Amino acid sequence: MVKVVKFGGSSLADAEHFRQVASIIKADPSRRYVVPSAPGKRFKEDIKVTDMLYKCYELIRGRATKEEIDAQYTAICDRYKGIISDLGLDFDISGELEYVKNAMLHSAGRDYVASRGEYLNGLILAKYLGFYFIDAENVIFFRDNGSFDEEKTNQVLSEELKAHKYAVIPGFYGGMPNGTVKTFSRGGSDITGSIVARACCADLYENWTDVSGFMMADPRIINNPRAIETITYRELRELSYMGATVLHEDAIFPVRNAGIPINIRNTNRPEDAGTMIVSQASSYDSEHVITGIAGKKGFSVVTVEKDMMNAEIGFGRKILESFEDFGLSFEHLPSGIDTMSVVLPTAALDENRERVLQAVQRRTAPDSITVEDGVALLAIVGRGMVKAKGTAARVFNAISGADINIRMIDQGSCELNIIVGIDEHDFEKAINAIYDEFVND
Numbered sequence: 081m082v083k084v085v086k087f088g089g090s091s092l093a094d095a096e097h098f099r100q101v102a103s104i105i106k107a108d109p110s111r112r113y114v115v116p117s118a119p120g121k122r123f124k125e126d127i128k129v130t131d132m133l134y135k136c137y138e139l140i141r142g143r144a145t146k147e148e149i150d151a152q153y154t155a156i157c158d159r160y161k162g163i164i165s166d167l168g169l170d171f172d173i174s175g176e177l178e179y180v181k182n183a184m185l186h187s188a189g190r191d192y193v194a195s196r197g198e199y200l201n202g203l204i205l206a207k208y209l210g211f212y213f214i215d216a217e218n219v220i221f222f223r224d225n226g227s228f229d230e231e232k233t234n235q236v237l238s239e240e241l242k243a244h245k246y247a248v249i250p251g252f253y254g255g256m257p258n259g260t261v262k263t264f265s266r267g268g269s270d271i272t273g274s275i276v277a278r279a280c281c282a283d284l285y286e287n288w289t290d291v292s293g294f295m296m297a298d299p300r301i302i303n304n305p306r307a308i309e310t311i312t313y314r315e316l317r318e319l320s321y322m323g324a325t326v327l328h329e330d331a332i333f334p335v336r337n338a339g340i341p342i343n344i345r346n347t348n349r350p351e352d353a354g355t356m357i358v359s360q361a362s363s364y365d366s367e368h369v370i371t372g373i374a375g376k377k378g379f380s381v382v383t384v385e386k387d388m389m390n391a392e393i394g395f396g397r398k399i400l401e402s403f404e405d406f407g408l409s410f411e412h413l414p415s416g417i418d419t420m421s422v423v424l425p426t427a428a429l430d431e432n433r434e435r436v437l438q439a440v441q442r443r444t445a446p447d448s449i450t451v452e453d454g455v456a457l458l459a460i461v462g463r464g465m466v467k468a469k470g471t472a473a474r475v476f477n478a479i480s481g482a483d484i485n486i487r488m489i490d491q492g493s494c495e496l497n498i499i500v501g502i503d504e505h506d507f508e509k510a511i512n513a514i515y516d517e518f519v520n521d
């Protein structure tokens with residue numbers, strides 16, 4: 081049995097958390113490969129080390145004074161030195177810190193600077209655990225165009241892992257063909273964990289954070305929502321795309337393809353089972369028909385109307401081409417007999433609003449084009465919906481019972497979700513109504 085364990089920044093923010101992390105790792109000898117983030121926030125107003133590093137890079141680029149740069153870098157060093165001394169660890173990190181500072185001052189790239197957050201934290205954690213340290217730069221590879229090189233990574237990383245029974249591999253970065261360092265997007269240590277799990281054919285990828293898994297709804301909207309015990313990768317895609325953020329979106333792919341489950345766990349409450357993310361959950365094992373509710377505000381609906389549209393071959397293509405020309409992708413495409421609507425984020429539309437609408441006008445010669453802003457989309461997701469009759473009716477009843485007008489409906493073709501468009505100011509109220517209907521009844 082092999083487990084890969086990734087710990088987020090809040091799980092490694094100070095010495096106390098390091099101790100907790102070590103006790104979790106040592107409690108199970110199959111927890112063999114450890115992927116750390118950089119130290120995160122210790123309290124609400126605190127600053128993550130990654131953000132401090134970005135700031136330091138900007139100061140250097142912006143030719144700030146030596147005093148300003150020194151003060152910023154000293155604050156970063158203090159985070160690491162504080163952890164080492166509070167742990168009582170016999171480890172002199174000053175040479176490393178000096179090296180990083182010199183590299184920063186001598187034109188190291190932005191990604192290199194940011195990646196040092198995980199690198200330095202990884203060194204400390206490896207020392208504390210007595211595990212081997214593998215620098216991600218030498219085992220995780222990007223191509224010249226910046227895309228992740230899965231094949232090469234798998235080959236080199238799996239060989240390297242075979243050589244060490246226990247190891248720490250810092251998250252968030254890898255190496256470019258030209259020898260420089262590149263990071264994934266923010267929160268990317270989740271992706272590293274997934275890549276490591278794939279490379280060693282792990283039985284489980286444990287992702288330790290500061291919440292006990294995914295909640296059925298956003299805790300900022302629903303008071304104390306229930307945790308989701310089991311969720312499939314496809315359900316998770318739907319929910320995280322719609323705003324439920326615990327795990328980086330791209331972290332799903334390497335393990336999903338290899339059939340490795342992910343377990344989201346809480347470092348501060350290791351006794352909680354957390355959420356299991358699996359490829360297949362054959363029977364629906366929850367008492368609720370739905371798995372979760374998520375949503376986003378800030379959408380616009382562009383509706384194009386033309387008599388006999390249904391008979392005009394290529395009408396839809398002409399509309400979509402008009403959006404494509406401006407590099408706009410759409411979220412949904414509800415249509416009627418003589419109307420077709422394109423739903424997309426308002427911020428994206430606003431970059432070229434007039435020109436896009438003119439292009440649609442020119443291409444399709446419609447009877448009318450209207451744009452409605454201020455739309456929120458809700459996704460009600462659940463693999464149990466396929467079998468349960470009347471789910472859509474319950475969703476719509478709950479929404480109308482709360483006196484909310486539904487502006488758009490889209491049931492995904494896989495019967496995994498129902499998407500509803502409503503006015504933005506009804507967003508929180510609608511989520512409450514649906515949650516009450518399915519969970520609190």
Ligand code: ASP
Pocket residue numbers: 088089117118128130131197251252265266267268269270
């Ligand atoms: N430290 C990086 C960030 O703050 C990556 C991570 O934590 O996953 O985005």
